[in-house]
Amino acid sequence: MDISIVIPLLNEEESLPELSEWIVRVVTANNLTYEVIFVDDGSTDNSWDIIQSIAARNCHFKGIKFQRNYGKAAALNEGFKAAKGDVVITMDADMQDSPDEVPELRKMIIEDGYDLVSGWKKKRYDNTLTKNLPSKFYNAAARRMSGLKLHDLNCGLKAYKNKVIKSVEVYGEMHRYIPVLAKNAGFRKIGEKIVEHRPRKYGVTKFGWNRFVNGFLDLMTITFTGKFGKRPMHFFGLYGTLCFLIGFGISVYLIISKFVDENFALTNKPLFYIGMAVMIIGMQLFLAGFVAELVTRNAADRNTYLIDEKLGIN
Template sequence: MDISVIVPLKNEEESLPELAAWIARVMQDNNFSYDIWMIDDGSTDRSWEVIRELSDANHHIKGIKFQRNYGKSAALNEGFRQAQGDVIITMDADLQDSPDEIPELYRMIITDKYDLVSGWKKKRYDNAVTKNLPSKLYNYATTRMSGIKLHDMNCGLKSYNRKVVKCIEVYGEMHRYIPVLAKWSGFRRIGEKVVEHRARKYGVSKFGLERFINGFLDLASIMFIGKFGKRPMHFFGALGFLFFFIGFVIAGYLAFAKLAFDQYKMTERPIFFLALLAMIIGSQLFLTGFIGELVTRNAPERNNYLIEEQIG
């Protein structure tokens, strides 16, 4: 199969028929073999009923319905599991991403040999405060921290070599930093393409001002996981050793001063309590590292989600 299209969605009943028809038209015009996976992330409208109707009319359309809302990352991850195409295309369901971009995104993976191609919405129609400003801030911060030079890290329109989606896990809110996850998994050929961004035709945006906070937390998490996810002891152990060593040196100095000069009682000097605190914190960080190692080695099923129903 040439292409698998993954469409995560929540409460997009109005846009789904138009999106499905548009994708199908592009695929037929280019003679692509394809399937479309629509992942219903706990919709409360008629989205799932619409997906059923679309699947009945077009056998290329398949669907997964989550029992409750898990988030976009969970929807993408489940779509990645199901996708069988040589090239995987992800796009949002709100018609702001144009399916007409699919042929070129496919070509860049197959012909230009990119592992991942991210769309760049150079001209945007989003709210400047709730979406554009957070995106610019976190794109800049992520570029500086990860070394991946993309203008629009969080663009929903992306294409992937199949090997990429089978080698990465997307959970929590990590969908914003999939290129970083791909890089940490060893995929270095990451490209970018300017794509059309359309004004929203139906519904309302599902994102708000919480992107300011969540974006920073996601970035901190992804950088930590990328470097220390498989070896948490290297991070917590190093910090623990540093704190414990500082506390031990201070305590040793106080003990020497007491024995050599007998001027003060150790417990009467404020620095004694600083040394004690540093050694306690160091010990706790060591224990945190050990616990992190245990969790890392015993959590093979951290990406399981309750699926109420599946088509195809």
């Protein structure tokens, strides 16, 4: 199968018929074998009924329905599990992503050899103050922390090799960090394509200001787990040891000062309390590292690694 198109949605009953017809026109014009997987993230309108009617008319359309709202990351994760196409393309159901971009995105994966291509909505139709400015700040922070030079990690229109989406697990608010997850999994050829951003035709946006806070916290989580997920002691132990040594050095200095000068007021010095606090913090970090190591070494996937190829091994 050429492509799988995964579309997470929440209360998008108005756009689904038009979107499905548009997708069919594009894939038919380009002679692509395809499947479209709608993932209904707990819609309270008639979205699922419409998905059922679309699937009844066209067997290439499939659906997954959550019992309640779990979030876009969960919807994408389930869609990825079901996807069978050589190239997997994600897009939003609100028709702000154009299906006309699909052939070129597929070409960049198949012919140009990219593992992942992220859309860049260079010209946007969103409210500048409430969405564009926070998004630019967030993307700048994400580029700095992840090392990926992508302009728009938030863009829902992306294309992947099938093995990329089978190698990552998406949860929380981490759908916007799939390129970072892919990079951590060893996929290095990650590209970007300027795509059309269309004005919203139906419904209202499902995202608020809290997504930027949650997104930043998830970025910190991904950055940490990507580097220290299988060796947490290397992080906690390093900083715990440094803190303890700094505190211990302060304590030694104060004790020597007391021996040199009997009138030296040891406990009246702020440095005394700083030294004690830093030593305690160092010990806590070190113990946290031990606990994290115990958890990691007893995890079911402690020795699970992504293997690209095997030669001469069954």
